[in-house]
Amino acid sequence: MLISITNYEKIDQRKLMDIYSESNFENTDYFYPDEKDKEVALKKVEEGFLNFIKNDFLQKNEATYWVLEENGKWLSALRICKAEQDIYYLEALETIPNQRKKGYASKLLLQVIEEYKKKGSFTLCDCVSKKNIASLKTHEKCGFVIVSDNGYDYLDKSTNEHCFGLEYRYSKK
Numbered sequence: 001m002l003i004s005i006t007n008y009e010k011i012d013q014r015k016l017m018d019i020y021s022e023s024n025f026e027n028t029d030y031f032y033p034d035e036k037d038k039e040v041a042l043k044k045v046e047e048g049f050l051n052f053i054k055n056d057f058l059q060k061n062e063a064t065y066w067v068l069e070e071n072g073k074w075l076s077a078l079r080i081c082k083a084e085q086d087i088y089y090l091e092a093l094e095t096i097p098n099q100r101k102k103g104y105a106s107k108l109l110l111q112v113i114e115e116y117k118k119k120g121s122f123t124l125c126d127c128v129s130k131k132n133i134a135s136l137k138t139h140e141k142c143g144f145v146i147v148s149d150n151g152y153d154y155l156d157k158s159t160n161e162h163c164f165g166l167e168y169r170y171s172k173k
Helices: 013-019 021-031 038-055 104-117 133-141
Strands: 002-005 064-070 073-084 087-095 122-129 145-148 151-153 158-160 163-170
Touching (some): 013 064, 087 104, 104 163, 151 163
Antiparallel strands (some): 145 163, 151 158
């Protein structure tokens, strides 16, 4: 089942943090390099992530967290906001670690694309690490194409040479 979340109170914080558990753990070294207790650092990363969603991301134009749920379990998530007219920016596509390589990210992405098609023509942009082969293949499987050798982050208006810029274009006829 596809879940659309535009209100922070609708987020099951634990289920969402479980999806991002691997990334959050990796971010402990980046955000809290001096914290020796990894559990304390992880808790701080998760709190910061949830605060970002509540106070920054969900305040953006047409901001939506999309979640793929099956049997009450959140399996994959991503977030999208409107960047410009008919241009949406996708980020943070991730699948819970013990459920990867089962097609959940593709399933989520394809279902979200179908929802946006109901609105009319649009371009969905993403910035994906050149090293993240699994994510690049998932995007390409879902109809995205690489449009630039440098990714562009529509939220902070920056380019990243370590990422590709990807787009999915839909034109309603």
